[in-house]
Amino acid sequence: MTRVIKYVFYDILRTRFILFYTLFLLVCTFMLFQVDSDFGKVVLSLMNIVLMAVPLISVVFTTIHFFNSYEFIELMLAQPINRRSIFLSEYLAVASSLCLAFCIGVGLPFVIYGAWQPIASLLLTGVFLTLVFVSLAFFASVLTRDKAKAIGIALLFWFYFSLIYDGILLWVVYSFNDYPLEKLTLALIAFNPVDLARIIMLLQLDISALMGYTGAFYKNFFGSSMGILFSGVLLTTWALWPMGIAMRIFNKKDL
């Protein structure tokens, strides 16, 4: 499997997209540091990038990459290699190169500016979101043979988790406002990796937002070790299960 990963890596590096992505993040982060001397504000602006841009770039890049390496996958499948290994190699190579680009692009300016404190939660949530959306994009890719359709589905995932889901959540809360909703909203949040990542970051970075009564409830929950474990497990699940399903489909897919 490591041999296959190596070649997928080469292939990804050759397209230079990852390089541009890294540069893009570097430039953004450096610019934010230049414009604002307040690290807290920089981190909050970066949070928006992490929540919006990282998933978007992850899904688009992953889907395009998958379809561009269709030939490679075909070639590999005729070789004595397990399908699972091929799929996992693709997943790991794409996910790790995107994560690496993210960590360098966002992490490096922080290291240079010596802002160590908020970096961990920012990088961790960014990495998790990358994994989740790479996973979702692979799922979208194996659903269809049509590249345009797959990108459409992948974008739909992104749009759904970034916007539509929250709209539905708002509607639910609005409709059932007479009932105690804390636990329900908590459960609903768990079903959206973007929301989950956002809450985790907010608790680390923008505590003032969550100081009201309900805010305190969520803070107590997510701030406890139980809550950290809970969100960690959930994000891991989000990163793994679409990938798992995608792998099952891929194992039975005709090429």
Add this chain to the structure above:
Amino acid sequence: MLKHFLLLLLLISFQTVFSKVIPVGKGEQIQSIKVGIALAQPGDTLLIRSGIYREGNIRVEKSIFIQGENFPVLDGQSKFEILTIRAANVVVQGLTFLNTGMGSMDDIAAIKIIDSKNIHVIGNVLENAFFGIHFSNSTNCFVEGNTLHSESTEEQEIGNGIHLWKCQNMTIHDNKIQGHRDGIYFEFVTNSVITNNYSESNKRYGLHFMFSHNDEYRNNTFIDNGAGVAVMYTKGVKMLNNTFEHNWGSASYGLLLKEISDSDIVGNVFVKNSIGIFMEGSNRNKLQSNSFLQNGYALKLQASCDDNILERNNFQQNTFDLVTNGSLVLNKIDGNYWDRYEGYDLNRDLVGDIPYRPISMYGMIVERMPTTILLWRSFLVFLMDRAEKAIPVLTPENLKDNLPAMKPYDFN
């Protein structure tokens, strides 16, 4: 301060001329404070040597000066009220009060002053008192430089730190109160001042203030109290240069203003509170030159508030700057600095050329449905607020700052 000092000087000089000093302590002729008090004539000084005194409840009903040497300990053995004063011209200074009794019916205090005048409670240490210093129906008293500290877990297991009921012309200055129910409690106290006190980690309010007209509080610090500071049912109070910090929790405020009128709230700093100021049924107040920093809500202005003036304040890094529950707004909001303001200043007069609407749509939604706070900083909220800015639907049309400042004010 100066007045107080002169008075002290006067007292001391009187004593040297007309009065005598009665030492009390182990090596002395008189070993009991009670005996000392019984022997003392008005104007005498009781000099209490260091040591531990367990004498139950000590009553003072004449004008004497009780002076501690190296903080002698008056131990209430968790059973007694330690000192009960019912007199005029008494000074209590330099003593340590330890472990008063507790009572659900009586307000057992370390020092209780009833129907008295000109009482000075200065530089004492109170440790684990139920009530600390408790005044009722008294006038012209000074409470200065005392340190009060209590430990308890439940609000009902502890009394107030400095408690005043039905008093006039009182001065509370430079005290440090921690761990009581209310740090400072004022009920029916008029023409009094509260200055330079430090009230921290009290179970309920840092300052609890009711029916106390024409008082002034200045330069106090209220940190981490259960519910912040409550000022209620009062006219003509001046709140100047106080700091309200880190009053966090389910129903915590920096400052609760309930039915307050004709008052000034000027030069205060509100940092990291769940709600900076919560205003309810309050009219004709002036809120000026305050700083609101990193609060959940900087200002919650209920629709029952009219004719208040909110001007030249700084609003920075608050989750929500302003929320209200009504659509009709009859308050004047002008010339504040809002860090979210995105307008421009073409004529460079440091006043923004377009009005600022401090109420966000999302803020209103969270006000109505608190659980939606979980959507804070999501893309949806961003879009909603943008749309609302373009076409206001939910937020009150006339609630706006017509002269928003381009730069934060420097109040120092």
Add this chain to the structure above:
Amino acid sequence: MISIENICKNFGQLAALDQISLELTTGKSYALIGPNGSGKTTLIKSILGLVIPTSGAILFDNKSIFNNWRYREKIGYMPQIGRYPDNIRIGQLIDMMKNIRKDTPKVDEDLIDAFKLYKMYDKPLHTLSGGTRQKVSASLAFLFHAPVLILDEPTAGLDPVSAEILKEKIHHEKRMGKLVIITSHILSDLDELTSELVYMFEGKIQYNNTIDALKDETNETKLNKAIATLIRQKELLASVIE
């Protein structure tokens, strides 16, 4: 060596393979022919595990190939249209394949030499002509001394000289006792290269015997004529039944 037992493959409504059973034995060479869309490529891809049959079983050395991948070590496959990652060079591709099949240390570079591919090692694959691509595909198929060779339209698009080189190589491998499966529309090539004939039509096997037997049955000496006759006979039969 390879037993195909009753496999079906449906793509939606279309039955690409319909109850196919076939026994392919070592040492024999098979011509797999049929019109376009008759299911030849689907059958080959099924053997390779690229297409998973809807039902039925394929046994390779008496072991099911389902969820198995090691058997592919014994297959050299030359696809109809060699599709390779765009921005990889010929040399890198060959190195990569060697690296991936490290378990087969001894490689057969005859074709690489014969096609003079080493001269073009620096060329990226997407710049190659169809013919050169075929050469690359052919070289890769023969690279690992695989006992089974599956060649999908091997000579299509090759210049006559290269086609001869390839045919010579196939002959050589056949003589070594390998199982060779070839699909082609160039029947004269098949006449030279193969001994067995599998004729497919609309997802079914219509004929499965030696080429010599077919020639005897149809009284023809050339394969293309024999097959034309076979088709005519079948059509006649079909019309009579109707």
